[in-house]
Amino acid sequence: MPNLLDPITRHAAASPTAVALRTDTGPRTYPELHDASLRYASALREAGVGVGDRVLLVAPSVPEFVVAYMGIQAIGAVVVPVNTMSTATELTYFLTDSGAQLAIGWHRLGPTVAEAAGAAGIPSWTLAPGAPTDCAPIAEPVDRAGDDTAAILYTSGTTGKPKGAQLTVGNLLAAGEIGTAVSRSTAADRTGTGLPLFHVFGQASVMMAAFAGGGSLSLLERFTPAGMVEMLRRDGLTVVCGVPTMWNAMLHTAGDTGPTDFAHLRVAVSGGASLPGEIGRQFEARFGCTILEGYGLTETTAMATFNDTDRAGKVGSVGSVVPRLGVEIRDPDGRPCATGTVGEVYVRGATVMKGYWNRPDATAAVLGRDGWFRTGDLGTFDEDKDLRIVDRLKDLIIRGGYNVYPSEIEETLYRHPDIVEAAVVGVPDDHYGEEVAAVVSVRAGSTLTGEQLTEWSRNRLSAYKIPRIVQFVDALPKGTTGKILKRAIDRDELRASSA
CATH class of the missing domain: 3.30.300.30 (ANL, C-terminal domain)
Known part of the structure; x- marks a missing residue:
């Protein structure tokens, strides 16, 4: 039976000296990350958190986020990671809507998390560097079913209150495996990002993919273009992940650097928004690395399509359908569109969410009984079966x-x-x-x-x-x-x- 900690458990046993996390204070091996996660799980269990309980996690992209996230998974609980910029009112909504048992907040965020937890009538913990180490680790992670909810990720809520997308154990494990496969990642890769891990891109496409492949993960607590460039150099990154505005900012910061300064960089993975071709061309000239665009949503665990690493990407395209998923373009009547015709993008497969938390009507509106998810995006397939996202339907x-x-x-x-x-x-x-x-x-x-x-x-x-x-x-x-x-x-x- 699976658990999200499985990739870390596997690499800790097979490669005890392999680095899982690279930080400002030094590397952490897979056995060290595994042990820290099981210790955090022990602390949660002693506090009465059990299988299926929801735990709010409010933290930036720091190693402790990974430890707490995996600790929550190890005991079979459900992590609810939310934006670190959330107000007390927003946090109270997330807590009450999810029915969370506990709120965990990064120590630099101040009293906001504790205040929201108090308003919701639940306890709160402070997450500090090092995380709890005084608890004996639990013996082993809890066995879970593939369709058990592992995480609830709240959508941006452009209309009405945010909805919590339920991502399952199977969804997140599949996302990691697919991400590793399409980027051709191996245990030798060094992946880095300035993306927030509370977002599906950072969580599924980056963190889960890095651990699935057995490589290392470098994190920026807060993205700055200079910080990203420095992390590229310091950790010898071979894979870097971000969104178009990050690549654009790096171009305006990198100064007189050229491709030889980043010879180790193998692939840049882009998502979250359409990549302007001019930015892609300039990035390749400056960093000597092609940006490969992918496409996915929170509800599809960040997966749907990706540009083939062997074809060096195609400007304006988000690539072909990834393994274990299906993508269709349909007209307003739900009928498949011909090649080259614009229609709404539908996705089905291993990473499509279980549904929205306690929102059966909202779930039924986008997720049919046949498992096809309506994305609300407009797209078209070209003759090579590569997808081009034209725009959001609402835009x-x-x-x-x-x-x-x-x-x-x-x-x-x-x-x-x-x-x-x-x-x-x-x-x-x-x-x-x-x-x-x-x-x-x-x-x-x-x-x-x-x-x-x-x-x-x-x-x-x-x-x-x-x-x-x-x-x-x-x-x-x-x-x-x-x-x-x-x-x-x-x-x-x-x-x-x-x-």
Whole structure:
């Protein structure tokens, strides 16, 4: 019977000197991580936490997150990892909605976690460097069923309250195995990331994949481009994982470095948002490494498609369907679309969630009895059976009856030499229904105007796609993974600025 600790248990026995975690204070071997996880499990058990109990975990990407996460798994409990920027009100909601028995918060987060736990009437623990070491480890991890819930990850909640996606033991183990397979990872690989581990990308595609392959994992507590570049050098990373805004930030920080400075880097894995081709090209030139894009969601344990490492990626594509999953493109009536036709993306297979926690109606709305999950993303397959994500269904702009895909316009804007970041959204318009608006940040010293950018776009885009509203900002709003948050852009302000 499986447990999420199984890969660590296996490598601890087979390779007792192999490094599992690389940290500022030195490496931790697989046996050391295994022992620390079982000790944490013992402390949880002594506190009355048992099989199926939910435990809230609020911590950044530090080794102690891994120890607590795996300790929770070892005793068969359910981890509820949430954003470290959550307010007390948000934390109280997560605690009450999940019915958590315990809240664990990183020591640098202050009293917020304890306050929320108190409001929910449950105990709280402080997670500090080193984690508990004074407990004797439990004898062995609890046996679990593959369809047992291992983690509840709350979605961003763009409409209504956030929903908790239930990821099973089987989902997360499969995600790790698939991630290892598609990236061709081995025990010799050194993986690193600045992604938060409380997010599905960092948790499934990075942490679980690194441990499945038996390689090491390097973590940044908080992403900074300089910190990421330094970690690349310090730990000799062969695999690095991030989102497009991270690669873009690294390009503007790396200075006069070139490919020879990162000769050990084998592959950069990108997800979370569409990768502008210009950023990919510049990254390869600077770091000597191709960025390979993948696609997945929280509800699919971050898995669906990935670019083949043997083909060096395809600009604009998120790759082909990964092993153990199926992907279809369907029209509004649910019928499969022909090659090259845009439709909604559906996913089925080993990593598709069990359902939303205590939300049967919401589950039924996206997860059919046949196991196909409706992603809400628009995409198309090309002749090579590679998937291209056109946009989120909800982000589609309809201007004067024409469909406008923001990602296509963003890709074009990133080719302008002054543009650092760009986001395109639709704003209400009395005549066209919606108008195309671009929110951009530019390089220091740029004198670019909105009129100039609109005119520059005129030679590169069809007339109905040209952004006629342009707003300049110092930086675009981002989530904790670095993904640009379009929902945080004020459409009313954009509309008013165009009047």
